Amino acid sequence: MGIRLIIAYIFMGGAIFFAIVTTIGLIRFPDVYTRIHASAVVLTISAVMLSFGVAIYVWEFYLSIKIMFVGLIFLITNPLATHAIARASYRRKIACPEVRSVDDYSKYLGRDRE
């Protein structure tokens, strides 16, 4: 067992840890926006770490670059999807945040005057 396999297993173990954290957070957090934090965003780190780990594990030029591409696409598309879900659910009043200490966005949309 070489040093390369150990590094790959460390990456994959971190990915598994963050995936478990994501699942628990998805169940435990109170409203939509905090659940988005828990699910999509921590899961991005997990997916990217997993793709790194697998790319180190196989250690073949074409295959590794292909897997890194998959990780890169995760890194680009996930913030877009997250942002779209959050913005649409706020503007269409699908789920307004229940607990809020500061909320500048409702001022911007002119909702506090209603």
Added chain:
Amino acid sequence: MRRKVFTFFITLAIWIVFSGRITDDVIFVGLIASFITTWLYSDLLFRSTNRRKNWAFYFKKFFYIILFIPVFFYEAFISALKVSKHVFEKKPSFSPGIVKVKTTLCNVTALTILANLITLTPGTLTVDFDMRERAFFIHWIDVTTAKEAEMRKQIIERFEGWLEVIFQ
């Protein structure tokens, strides 16, 4: 025209990487596929610029981008750990809120990348961008201060400096 040629070769290179081997039929199908992609979508993928700089300028930019990648992964990892700390508390103790943070960047690409970076680091999430005031609306999982300067320092200042150097 130059943009179309550039798009054609980039898509062809990605095709070859994804197919994994170089034979006649793979190259043939790849040429057709990347031709169709270039013909339909080349104006969406890349923008052409009129500015001309010498090679050292672009080399410096590339060097900063390479340096930026480990910094970004470190920040993302640390803040992922911070969010995971909230998960394991007995009663999740945070105060979420949407704050408004102004930025000084002007480049459209830099603004997009900054919004993506804010979303990617767990704990903060870009909801919207106001073009007139140049301000991000950020959903923050744990609002500690209500002062503008403090928030700015905690959320975006660590990325803003890098992007300002890269996209000047």
